[in-house]
Amino acid sequence: MRRLGTVQQKISCVFRTEVQDMPSGKREAQPFHVAATESLNPSALEADIHSAIATEKLDGTCCYVSLYKGQHYLWARLDRKPNKQADKRFKKFQSSQKTSIGFTWNVEEDYKAVPDNWIPAQRVPHSDGSPVPDDHGHILGWVPVEKNNKQYCWHCSVVHYETGLALLLRPLGGDEDMLEITCVPLSELQEQTLELIGTNINGNPYGLGSKKHPVHFLVPHGIIRVKAPPVDYLQLHSWLLESDQGKVEGIVWHCNNGALFKLHRHHVNLKWPHGKPFLNTRPVVIHFDRHREQLDDSCPSIFGAFSKLHGQTFQSVEDILFEN
Structure with missing residues (x-):
């Protein structure tokens, strides 16, 4: 089995997403919900998502x-997160704009301290020598488990x-x-x-x-591979809702060019856990x-x-x- 990509890189939703004016079902204190639309993410099409390997997203x-x-x-994963003041500004911006795009961070002043042995993940982008926060204001990183x-x-x-x-x-x-x-x-x-x-x-x-x-x-x-249906919103929604093999937290697709795409049950407004997890059927x-x-x-x-x-x-x- 060839080695697949890892979450050292950003994983985007396989579909285009839209912001719904309702509390997030996944992230506490997030005043909006990010849901998948029926349109494929253009980046997924460019990466030839239809020939990608579908694997189980474990919880x-x-x-x-x-x-x-x-x-x-x-x-262990340890995301560097904003301090109280910066987080308040960020959430206010998110609430008013329904997006995090356009918010400006000062990594030196806006973030909590992390252990000296903390390192950012390999594919976190940098600007002027500092790691760039993701759309949630976090900087993905790691700390050794001593x-x-x-x-x-x-x-x-x-x-x-x-x-x-x-x-x-x-x-x-x-x-x-x-x-x-x-x-x-x-x-x-x-x-x-x-x-x-x-x-x-x-x-x-x-x-x-x-x-x-x-x-x-x-x-x-x-x-752990899954026999998911073609990358189509309605087929995947039905599979996640009705199929025994679809009783997973989500799917991560590994494309031939190394790109990763995901679909979480929350993206299609489905609850997790849902019945007996597929992992427990073997x-x-x-x-x-x-x-x-x-x-x-x-x-x-x-x-x-x-x-x-x-x-x-x-x-x-x-x-x-x-x-x-």
């Missing part, structure tokens, strides 16, 4: 793997820096109808972005683990044979728990529960 938090202090590290960081404890649970391993959920080889849980070296994920999903992420729409025994996984972006097998000898008592407990289940198959990821 989690974005991560990134790259070097830090000479070692492969997991990085060992035992309480703020990122769920990120820490899926990596073990001493052995350099990460806990992954992914399709089983070329079998799109079956998933596997495994651990792989972080070095194999170098410069990739992934989604962290699980018990304590975004309300856990996939029903993973429990409060007593939380379960989290990393899922490489673009790895069996999952646990494969820990490759690195079991590296796991010891210093590993996060979830690594050891899955290692003990090596070779077992479950009907769904939500069926994996740990009793002890």
Whole structure:
């Protein structure tokens, strides 16, 4: 499978959008709603969207793997956001103009401080040496997840820096109808972005683990393909509403030229979660044979728990529960 694009770059809606005079169903305090129209985004047509690969947009938090202090590290997404005064000015402008286009930022004065080891995402544009905020006033970036960081404890649970391993959920080889849980070296994920999903992420729409025994996984972006209909508003709306395979948070299309386009359920005024998520409809097998000898008592407990289940198959990821 060829490597697909990542969210290190801006992802535009696959359709043209319009601003509706109603509160956003996705972003708190946003006084307007951005909805998809039935017209394709011209940029999507230029990128040959009709031959693009459709993949599932998972509901989690974005991560990134790259070097830090000479070692492969997991990085958590940390957007640089406006301070209170600048945010107030921005929201007032948005409310009056129904758009963010034309608002001027002063990155040095208008933004909250970030940790010294924070870095902007690779494809964030720069002007006069400063990163340019996106349409929401955020600057996409990353901060390394250092060992035992309480703020990122769920990120820490899926990596073990001493052995350099990460806990992954992914399709089983070329079998799109079956998933596997495994651990792989972080070095194999170098410069990739992934989604962290699980018990304590975004309300856990996939029903993973429990409060007593939380379960989290990393899922490489673009790895779970979906059999979506052609890129047509009415067909996609019907598919997202009625099809079992359409019970996803959204779709991300990966074009041959590297461009990415998305469609979120909120873009077409559909709720999420909606029924049993498509991710939960496939069996999952646990494969820990490759690195079991590296796991010891210093590993996060979830690594050891899955290692003990090596070779077992479950009907769904939500069926994996740990009793002890």
